[in-house]
């Protein structure tokens with residue numbers, strides 16, 4: 278045997294309790310997929326073997342977090358856990374004022390209502406489904422100002438989450454800075470495949486927006502994963518800790534919305550955090566209408582406790598290296614099998630390029646939706662569509678046709694093993710082998726909002 282040449286990453290935890298999975302037969306999966314209208318969101322979780330639908334709320338909490346649940350102070354007002362969470366957000370992220378919400382979109386609703394006036398323009402580094410919808414419902418219009426490289430799945434630029442300042446300047450010139458309440462800046466851009474923004478780019482953005490009196494609102498759902506890529510790739514940050522980098526990112530923004538179901542490894546929770554007292558005052562007032570009193574925001578005390586502990590765990594270097602290490606392990610397997618994926622490999626999942634995988638299926642026949650269904654049928658692995666179905670319709674009713682037509686294999690935090698990742702890569706490779714025989718889908722039911730969650734499809738038979 279050859280000598281080892283490196284120390285591999287491995288999980289910085291051991292397993293204390295397991296959850297048994299149901300194994301299904303091809304016939305059972307066929308029936309389940311048909312009942313689900315070829316939409317993986319409509320499958321019953323019991324019929325799924327390895328669930329890569331999302332990394333949202335699906336992580337495994339630590340024994341510390343589970344203990345935290347027992348420490349819940351369920352007072353209606355002024356829960357001890359709220360103050361612990363507030364302290365943690367100040368210490369780890371540096372934002373001054375905290376408003377808890379039931380999850381990320383609760384915070385998006387509130388900040389959109391406060392800052393956006395009808396007719397405003399909200400530029401951002403690629404849209405996110407719920408974020409853009411709340412901006413639109415508040416009367417704003419989202420404008421994508423991410424660099425062009427982000428729309429090209431082959432381009433290996435290391436910071437595909439970066440903002441193109443020329444695109445921003447064009448909007449400022451065209452509409453005036455007064456029409457732009459804030460730049461919606463996401464770290465680890467989800468829809469681009471979990472791609473990071475660099476601190477250099479963020480500093481330039483900060484300088485530019487400051488000059489024009491425009492705020493930066495940070496979608497910090499996966500800020501720790503973004504920090505990992507900065508540490509690995511950006512000059513001057515190789516010796517900084519994840520904690521230091523996270524804090525620096527946040528310091529360059531005016532406020533943030535957080536889905537704690539991702540980075541912070543809880544099953545439910547989120548928050549809005551801001552530095553301006555007047556924005557906080559309004560948010561504290563609005564949260565009472567939509568979520569709950571400002572010291573619980575739709576959460577139980579125990580949820581806030583688990584979130585505070587999870588935030589601290591999420592910025593540990595050992596945690597984040599293993600987390601992203603597992604994602605990269607799966608991505609490299611896919612590449613070995615010749616499966617076309619978005620590069621570089623992102624922080625929270627693998628994004629398979631369905632346009633390349635199924636080039637014979639036009640976008641109107643939903644190639645990514647089709648591929649997600651086929652992978653489930655092959656092995657019981659559940660993934661999801663991130664393409665024309667997810668993109669939805671414009672306020673005028675026309676379909677958005679995104680350049681990227683992807684199937685997302687999202688890896689829950691601390692849940693699956695390397696052997697599970699092998700099964701996922703092998704199954705995708707099996708489907709790839711028979712790709713020429715696969716036919717597309719037609720949509721037979723379309724809900725009005727966020728259609729990807731509930732739309733139903735049928736196989737096209739010709």
Ligand SMILES: *Cc1c(COP(=O)(O)O)cnc(C)c1O
Nearest residue numbers: 380381382405407467496498536
């Ligand atoms: C999940 C997510 C949200 C919305 O958060 P929820 O907790 O699902 O409401 C917003 N932005 C990004 C980038 C996300 O991934």
